[in-house]
Amino acid sequence: MHIRRIKSLLSLFIICFTLSQTHGFCGKDDSYKAIDQIAITVPDSMEASVSSLSGFFLEKVSGNRNLLRAFYVWCASEISYDTESMYNPKPMENRGKLILETLETRKAVCQGYAEVFHELCNLAGIENYLIQGYTRQNGTIMPLSHTWVLVRPDTSWF
Numbered sequence: 001m002h003i004r005r006i007k008s009l010l011s012l013f014i015i016c017f018t019l020s021q022t023h024g025f026c027g028k029d030d031s032y033k034a035i036d037q038i039a040i041t042v043p044d045s046m047e048a049s050v051s052s053l054s055g056f057f058l059e060k061v062s063g064n065r066n067l068l069r070a071f072y073v074w075c076a077s078e079i080s081y082d083t084e085s086m087y088n089p090k091p092m093e094n095r096g097k098l099i100l101e102t103l104e105t106r107k108a109v110c111q112g113y114a115e116v117f118h119e120l121c122n123l124a125g126i127e128n129y130l131i132q133g134y135t136r137q138n139g140t141i142m143p144l145s146h147t148w149v150l151v152r153p154d155t156s157w158f
Helices: 002-010 013-023 030-040 050-060 064-078 095-105 110-124
Strands: 127-137 140-152
Touching: 030 050, 030 064, 050 064, 050 095, 050 110, 064 110, 095 110, 110 127, 110 140
Parallel strands: none
Antiparallel strands: 127 140
């Protein structure tokens, strides 16, 4: 279970690490307690689509950085890393279908996490880009693809 939890956070690591280094975004910060509580108590009826999920957060949370925190906490706590698909990826060209599948199964590899996060940002009007690339291990670029999101909550990119 411990390994599964670590893997579930892998896809969001880049966002979290970058923001935590500059603004304490993902660290232990009491100022996010209320936002974290909102993110982990989203009603089931609001989790059926990314549109309803975004609407819920837009109603309850103000400010781009706070919204990003809510999106991050929800994704990290509600989606499990799909270890079965990690080394047997299924080609998914339809982004909407991937988002829906991720919300329904609550399992994904990095692309599923990133697509949900990316769409939440789009619906909230937060400038962002979905980035596709490769992993780097011990300084060597590996042929294992990876997807993450670059966000601009204000004047800085993370």
